[in-house]
Ligand SMILES: [Fe+2]
């Protein structure tokens with residue numbers, strides 16, 4: 001099963017899926033998987049030629065290509081606009097939203113670079129510049145760990161405090177649509 005498949009509803013089971021998600025809890029859950037991604041990336045660069053590198057690189061590549069972009073869109077396209085709409089004049093909200101968008105952009109640039117190396121490793125191909133790859137991966141890992149810790153400690157609590165229940169409800173619906181849950 002591809003990583004992205006875990007976010008899709010099972011078919012043929014008669015299971016009823018919720019029409020919306022608990023949005024902040026869902027974002028928080030995804031942060032746990034991002035910590036797993038960081039652990040895996042650290043393991044890959046610890047020994048590029050380990051026996052499980054091909055599988056690990058394939059999983060990390062799938063996550064970066066298919067799952068992380070959805071999470072970034074959940075936050076950037078759904079959560080941030082609702083926060084800004086709700087508290088347009090609040091400087092703390094504006095500053096936090098700008099920081100979040102900026103970090104997504106810089107992480108995205110680095111993710112694009114390391115995906116090239118992960119794709120080669122997933123096919124047991126040699127890296128042209130392994131040291132550059134290792135430095136990029138370690139930088140991405142450090143940035144993502146810091147980003148996730150900040151979102152968990154500050155950004156999500158800010159959103160929980162500022163958004164009304166109707167905002168959370170529409171946010172959950174928008175995220176469920178993006179993840180194909182209805
Ligand atoms: Fe984020």
Ligand SMILES: [Fe+2]
Pocket residue numbers: 027031071075148151
């Ligand atoms: Fe996040």
